[in-house]
Amino acid sequence: MDGQMFCFQCQETAMGKGCILKGVCGKDARTANMMDLLICTLKGISVCAMQLSQENVSYDRTRLVRLITESFFSTITNANFDYESIKKRVNEAKKIRDELKMLLKTHNLPCKECIEVNWDVAENEYDTLAGQVGVLKEEDEDVRSLKELTVYGLKGLSAYAEHAARLGYTDSTVDDFVVKALSDITVENLNSDELVSLVLQTGRNGVSVMALLDKANTETYGNPEITEVNLGVGTNPGILISGHDLKDMEMLLKQTEGTGVDVYTHSEMLPANYYPKFKKYKHFIGNYGNAWWKQREEFSKFNGPILFTTNCIVPPAAGANYKERVFTTNATGFPGFKTIQADENGKKDFSEIIALAKTCQPPEEIESGTIIGGFAHHQVMQLADKIIEAVKSGAIRKFVVMGGCDGRQSGRSYYTDFAKALPQDTVILTAGCAKYRYNKLPLGNINGIPRVLDAGQCNDSYSLAVIALELQKAFGLDDINKLPIVFNIAWYEQKAVIVLLALLSLGVKNIHLGPTLPAFLSPNVVDVLVKNFGIAPNGEVEEDIEKLIMV
Ligand code: SF4
Numbered sequence: 001m002d003g004q005m006f007c008f009q010c011q012e013t014a015m016g017k018g019c020i021l022k023g024v025c026g027k028d029a030r031t032a033n034m035m036d037l038l039i040c041t042l043k044g045i046s047v048c049a050m051q052l053s054q055e056n057v058s059y060d061r062t063r064l065v066r067l068i069t070e071s072f073f074s075t076i077t078n079a080n081f082d083y084e085s086i087k088k089r090v091n092e093a094k095k096i097r098d099e100l101k102m103l104l105k106t107h108n109l110p111c112k113e114c115i116e117v118n119w120d121v122a123e124n125e126y127d128t129l130a131g132q133v134g135v136l137k138e139e140d141e142d143v144r145s146l147k148e149l150t151v152y153g154l155k156g157l158s159a160y161a162e163h164a165a166r167l168g169y170t171d172s173t174v175d176d177f178v179v180k181a182l183s184d185i186t187v188e189n190l191n192s193d194e195l196v197s198l199v200l201q202t203g204r205n206g207v208s209v210m211a212l213l214d215k216a217n218t219e220t221y222g223n224p225e226i227t228e229v230n231l232g233v234g235t236n237p238g239i240l241i242s243g244h245d246l247k248d249m250e251m252l253l254k255q256t257e258g259t260g261v262d263v264y265t266h267s268e269m270l271p272a273n274y275y276p277k278f279k280k281y282k283h284f285i286g287n288y289g290n291a292w293w294k295q296r297e298e299f300s301k302f303n304g305p306i307l308f309t310t311n312c313i314v315p316p317a318a319g320a321n322y323k324e325r326v327f328t329t330n331a332t333g334f335p336g337f338k339t340i341q342a343d344e345n346g347k348k349d350f351s352e353i354i355a356l357a358k359t360c361q362p363p364e365e366i367e368s369g370t371i372i373g374g375f376a377h378h379q380v381m382q383l384a385d386k387i388i389e390a391v392k393s394g395a396i397r398k399f400v401v402m403g404g405c406d407g408r409q410s411g412r413s414y415y416t417d418f419a420k421a422l423p424q425d426t427v428i429l430t431a432g433c434a435k436y437r438y439n440k441l442p443l444g445n446i447n448g449i450p451r452v453l454d455a456g457q458c459n460d461s462y463s464l465a466v467i468a469l470e471l472q473k474a475f476g477l478d479d480i481n482k483l484p485i486v487f488n489i490a491w492y493e494q495k496a497v498i499v500l501l502a503l504l505s506l507g508v509k510n511i512h513l514g515p516t517l518p519a520f521l522s523p524n525v526v527d528v529l530v531k532n533f534g535i536a537p538n539g540e541v542e543e544d545i546e547k548l549i550m551v
């Protein structure tokens with residue numbers, strides 16, 4: 001129906017059920033439907049690609065995988081609001097689909113008609129096609145739930161694969177899995193057990209891709225180190241860089257060096273402060289602001305240009321004073337924001353942003369002081385003796401993994417209250433923008449170990465898993481669940497979905513998930529997760545402290 005959409009992929013979905021007229025995030029129905037058409041086209045491509053692979057017919061696999069992962073990335077919540085750029089991706093995907101179909105024909109291979117889309121239409125008819133291919137096309141609620149859980153996991157996985165690929169790191173097993181999983185959910189008649197197994201395989205590949213990105217980031221920029229990050233501002237004009245892409249961070253730091261323009265991180269870019277290679281830049285001042293959802297207020301005070309390398313973009317309010325200062329790159333986009341494209345070697349020219357910065361006032365100070373971070377696995381394992389001793393002596397009773405995403409719903413104050421209410425002999429392990437709910441609280445330390453250990457971005461949840469596995473070894477335990485570690489995870493978008501699936505695939509049980517359970521999980525799928533993995537929604541702070549810490 002005209003003007004209607006259906007999207008339930010994120011935690012803030014309307015009424016906890018689904019956005020149907022416009023996204024709570026600000027995505028309009030036309031763009032949401034065009035994203036559905038893009039995903040439908042990616043499925044078609046994967047089906048063709050699987051047929052060709054099975055018959056050993058070669059095609060440009062790298063181009064295909066990058067198209068799938070980049071396109072998936074553009075459909076993640078708050079990454080891209082630009083209808084035209086999504087339509088452009090549909091055209092690119094359709095081109096590859098047509099090429100693959102031609103190859104099938106040349107080799108006399110049957111073409112599985114996977115999705116009933118009649119592509120024999122002009123581009124201005126795409127909206128009509130787009131309205132026919134959404135999530136609700138799958139009528140069985142449980143099958144839909146498991147398929148979408150896989151797709152959202154693949155979106156998160158694709159985001160991480162993209163960051164790694166930009167640093168020259170790829171994993172063909174993960175790439176193959178993405179294509180096979182997409183093809184399987186499209187044409188194979190999988191029963192619920194097979195779909196559950198596919199969900200877990202997605203999680204296993206999530207572990208692989210996070211390991212790959214960890215390798216890419218640390219081999220390129222060094223191992224994150226304990227770092228005091230400045231929250232105040234300098235006297236030069238600045239550029240604020242947001243999102244997760246460290247390659248963009250590197251290019252921006254290099255290009256701004258000696259220009260009189262400073263660089264600040266925002267939201268998920270904060271962990272860039274922990275990497276040795278970035279610390280050498282004197283004009284890298286520190287972090288400005290908080291999690292993504294506070295950007296309207298913070299950007300207006302920053303005064304200088306802002307560069308989004310990934311989500312999360314909040315549509316600016318009408319009359320916002322910073323609209324002309326925002327730039328996007330990679331999979332991100334917003335109508336009216338300028339986009340910086342990479343050349344064929346992946347290089348970007350940020351001179352337009354730097355020139356604009358020079359005409360701007362320095363940032364207005366909104367905070368002062370410092371915060372501490374940089375507790376990724378390599379750094380934490382250097383403190384292993386101290387940590388093991390603190391656990392053995394009872395100085396540390398429990399570690400509480402509180403990674404994931406932040407969001408704007410008022411109920412998220414739960415996480416601040418929970419952090420404050422934790423007994424003094426507990427340590428929070430965090431990663432992702434969820435940290436902003438408690439990383440500036442004066443929670444103190446235990447024998448010199450800070451009570452909030454920030455490993456980094458959401459993808460650095462991998463670090464938390466490595467730490468848990470290393471501790472398991474150190475304590476000689478046969479099961480990760482016997483460690484004094486509990487999980488109270490906050491989710492918002494699809495990267496948190498792959499983090500969750502990765503933890504499940506590593507055998508982690510009894511994860512508390514909030515602030516609400518995903519709308520895309522049907523009651524039966526929730527039952528499966530509760531029975532097999534002990535997943536629980538979070539409740540009231542006191543009750544959850546009792547359940548997680550006091551037992
Ligand atoms: Fe709604 Fe979230 Fe989808 Fe945006 S991403 S349309 S808020 S469910």
Ligand code: SF3
Binds near residue numbers: 404
């Ligand atoms: Fe945050 Fe958007 Fe998920 Fe990387 S930046 S964790 S929400």
